[in-house]
Amino acid sequence: MSKVNNKTLSAKCIVFTGGGSAGHVTPNIAVINKCLHEGWQVAYIGSAQGIEKQIVSNHTIPFYSIASGKLRRYFSWQNFIDPFKILFATGQSFFLLRKIKPRLIFSKGGFVSVPVVVAAWLRRIPVIAHESDLTPGLANRLSLPFVSKICITYPKSKKFFKKQDKVIVTGAPLREELFHGCAARGRSYCQFNTDKDVLLISGGGLGSALINQTVRAALPQLVEKFNIIHLCGQGKMDHSYDNLSGYQQFDYVNDELPDLLAAANIVISRSGSNSVYELLALKKPHIFIPLSTKASRGDQIDNAKFGANEGLSTVINEEALDANTLLRAIDAVQANISEIQIKLENFSITSGTQAIYQVISDLGSNSTSHKGDTKISTDKNL
Numbered sequence: 514m515s516k517v518n519n520k521t522l523s524a525k526c527i528v529f530t531g532g533g534s535a536g537h538v539t540p541n542i543a544v545i546n547k548c549l550h551e552g553w554q555v556a557y558i559g560s561a562q563g564i565e566k567q568i569v570s571n572h573t574i575p576f577y578s579i580a581s582g583k584l585r586r587y588f589s590w591q592n593f594i595d596p597f598k599i600l601f602a603t604g605q606s607f608f609l610l611r612k613i614k615p616r617l618i619f620s621k622g623g624f625v626s627v628p629v630v631v632a633a634w635l636r637r638i639p640v641i642a643h644e645s646d647l648t649p650g651l652a653n654r655l656s657l658p659f660v661s662k663i664c665i666t667y668p669k670s671k672k673f674f675k676k677q678d679k680v681i682v683t684g685a686p687l688r689e690e691l692f693h694g695c696a697a698r699g700r701s702y703c704q705f706n707t708d709k710d711v712l713l714i715s716g717g718g719l720g721s722a723l724i725n726q727t728v729r730a731a732l733p734q735l736v737e738k739f740n741i742i743h744l745c746g747q748g749k750m751d752h753s754y755d756n757l758s759g760y761q762q763f764d765y766v767n768d769e770l771p772d773l774l775a776a777a778n779i780v781i782s783r784s785g786s787n788s789v790y791e792l793l794a795l796k797k798p799h800i801f802i803p804l805s806t807k808a809s810r811g812d813q814i815d816n817a818k819f820g821a822n823e824g825l826s827t828v829i830n831e832e833a834l835d836a837n838t839l840l841r842a843i844d845a846v847q848a849n850i851s852e853i854q855i856k857l858e859n860f861s862i863t864s865g866t867q868a869i870y871q872v873i874s875d876l877g878s879n880s881t882s883h884k885g886d887t888k889i890s891t892d893k894n895l
Contacts, residue, residue, distance in 0.1 A: 530629040531621030532565035543686035581625040606632035634659035645786030684865025699776030703761040712739040713777035720746010731836040784817035796857040
């Protein structure tokens, strides 16, 4: 397990967990910031190789790594080993929680969260989970018997949970900085020197080879109408386009994202739960390209349908994606952008950070786990 920062965790301590993709981590950051502001001490348990370590390292909180299994929707010999990894990780988590002595656990899902949740249940530490998608993911379904409360994003999701007394509709936590982007800064960062509308394209936290390929095939037509911001994913940039006027590609952005979103007139995105919720909250006209069931459980398809059924989203199924369908969809959004903008403005959606924090505060106040003023050192190699 990784060495953590030399600091102490007080009795008012909460441990966050979740990982495997940025979608299981970035919402945690919004809640972490709120907890820190309210005087909580915070630690994070994730996997050593997952994106959660990279994201959390940007914040001055202790990070502990444990073994992690993985859900694969294809045959692999590693599927036979992963149950033992999960069992081992549960033991690691059990002893970590004994040292940290948190009052609460907050789980955002992903396979790395399951051992932490089970270990917390064994130690009688209350757990709050959050489900972003319309339909619950496997990690949260496995964790449900061991959690005290589960926060959900959409009221329609309540029907998927048998124990209704555990379910609280909160919405999804959104990073406050997303609402303070500056369009002028975004354009300047991309060195755009024309007043064309801005089209922002993202294939998700890890990028999408298919979306990247399709966008590049359509670039000659796209740059005639738009300035293009293309978030390609780590290692997926194509430097043969570096000198193309009106086109800027990045493998990944962090602090600049609010400005780039502010600059964008239309956004093309995967339909992970966070992307859907953020774009609806930011009132951005958009096109969703959900992952197909060949690569996922179909949650992105359900998320995209939610937006489409509300008349807010344009959807291109991955199987139908090519340069022509992409260009037609963009033309349709641009032609109806005023009507779409009105629908987005009239659609009520807000950040769930405060509602989630209220659940944390209420459960933390009622919890008898590890109360007192003793401080626990976390400067050891655990």
